[in-house]
Amino acid sequence: MGQGDTIAAQATAPGRAGIAVIRISGPQAGSILDALSGGPRPSPRQATLTAFKRPGDRELLDRGLALWFPAPHSFTGEDVAELHGHGGLAVVAALLAEITHFPGCRLAEPGEFTRRAFDNGKLDLTQVEGLADLVNAEAEAQRKQAMRQLDGALGLLYEGWRAELIGAMARIEAGIDFPDEDLPDDLLGRQRSALAALVDEIARHLADDHRGERLRDGFHIVILGAPNVGKSSLLNALARREAAIVSERAGTTRDVVEVHLDLGGYPVILADTAGLRHSGDSIESEGMRRALQRAEQADLRLLVYDAAIWSSRDQAVDKLVDEGAFPVANKCDLVDRVAGPGLAISALTGAGIGELLRRLQAEVARRLPMASAPAPTRLRHRRALEDCGAALERALAGAAEELVAEDLRLAARALGRITGRVDVEDILDVVFAEFCLGK
Numbered sequence: 001m002g003q004g005d006t007i008a009a010q011a012t013a014p015g016r017a018g019i020a021v022i023r024i025s026g027p028q029a030g031s032i033l034d035a036l037s038g039g040p041r042p043s044p045r046q047a048t049l050t051a052f053k054r055p056g057d058r059e060l061l062d063r064g065l066a067l068w069f070p071a072p073h074s075f076t077g078e079d080v081a082e083l084h085g086h087g088g089l090a091v092v093a094a095l096l097a098e099i100t101h102f103p104g105c106r107l108a109e110p111g112e113f114t115r116r117a118f119d120n121g122k123l124d125l126t127q128v129e130g131l132a133d134l135v136n137a138e139a140e141a142q143r144k145q146a147m148r149q150l151d152g153a154l155g156l157l158y159e160g161w162r163a164e165l166i167g168a169m170a171r172i173e174a175g176i177d178f179p180d181e182d183l184p185d186d187l188l189g190r191q192r193s194a195l196a197a198l199v200d201e202i203a204r205h206l207a208d209d210h211r212g213e214r215l216r217d218g219f220h221i222v223i224l225g226a227p228n229v230g231k232s233s234l235l236n237a238l239a240r241r242e243a244a245i246v247s248e249r250a251g252t253t254r255d256v257v258e259v260h261l262d263l264g265g266y267p268v269i270l271a272d273t274a275g276l277r278h279s280g281d282s283i284e285s286e287g288m289r290r291a292l293q294r295a296e297q298a299d300l301r302l303l304v305y306d307a308a309i310w311s312s313r314d315q316a317v318d319k320l321v322d323e324g325a326f327p328v329a330n331k332c333d334l335v336d337r338v339a340g341p342g343l344a345i346s347a348l349t350g351a352g353i354g355e356l357l358r359r360l361q362a363e364v365a366r367r368l369p370m371a372s373a374p375a376p377t378r379l380r381h382r383r384a385l386e387d388c389g390a391a392l393e394r395a396l397a398g399a400a401e402e403l404v405a406e407d408l409r410l411a412a413r414a415l416g417r418i419t420g421r422v423d424v425e426d427i428l429d430v431v432f433a434e435f436c437l438g439k
């Protein structure tokens, strides 16, 4: 499975469609294209109407557009050919069969094109993640964040910090390795204030209330309440009202029903603890206990109660409201006066549902602001940044230059792990570029 293989796969989703794109990457891409087209190779990056024929008997398999991306100017950095044919199952099967029949060519593994793009330096790891997020983006805010990460904003930020660390390390190591050279005094002292500023910057970057991860995963809202207050009716009412429902599916456990909503461009996962409905009749029931447990993970809790009954004596309810749960009085169509706090709605008549959606959207937008600065979008970013910060703190506290340099190396490596560009050679490059030693 070396890089020497040529790989091919359908790049568009499988199934019947107007068009299917087959991508071929690797050293044989050009000759495979020539064999199928039987004609001269298209000009680089120019869509060319082409008859795709079976190389053996010249039977016409399909007619479509061929594109030729000679290395290194391609997605993978290798020679790439693309066939844009008709999106029929048999068409794609016939073309792929001919393509993978070539010696040295096989079907690509999942993610293998992107893996090659990474190996060839076309994308760093954060961009690879951004690409995955872009493909998975269901709401506008997710698209924006993923596009920014694919564009390299996050990687550039981390690479910038890493370059700063490597520079500091290089200066300190120069003092260790070449003590007789005419280097500026107190190298270590001079680095400290810059490093302290970087520690602050990383801490600020991390103190973002997990905005990036939340946006990527979707904002979790859980509907809580006693049995029969209308929780699942509310879920259905909200889901129906919101035109852009992305998907509706059973949740990860049998107890929970989830719908994915697009609330003004923000991804929201609304969960009803539906399976728990009939498991008890008081708020302390086992069902509620499990619902509350689940609710702890949620970003926002909707506390639904019957507009005629407000159990204010219930400590569990009080606690939920204290902790910021949104109280919602359902079945307001049945009462003249609502018994408790919050917004009056009726899942049955639709009264108040529009207002509830507006309030939820405002809350989500408040909690997931699209800041101008890129945010960490994965736990692995966060962990590596914490490792980096901890190593920097140690470096700042250290006195011996050797130990400081070692901690800086660890800090830089932590950042390098995020972008996937850990490389010790560049330390030497910086030393010699900056100090011109041995000239």
Ligand code: GDP
Residues within 6 Å of the ligand: 225, 226, 227, 228, 229, 230, 231, 232, 233, 234, 274, 277, 330, 331, 332, 333, 334, 345, 346, 347, 348, 349
């Ligand atoms: P859950 O157990 O909390 O999920 O409650 P359901 O959604 O199953 O609703 C319980 C009952 O209340 C059902 O018979 C619903 O039709 C009814 N119901 C739900 N919402 C309303 C409402 O706004 N007004 C009225 N009058 N009935 C409602």
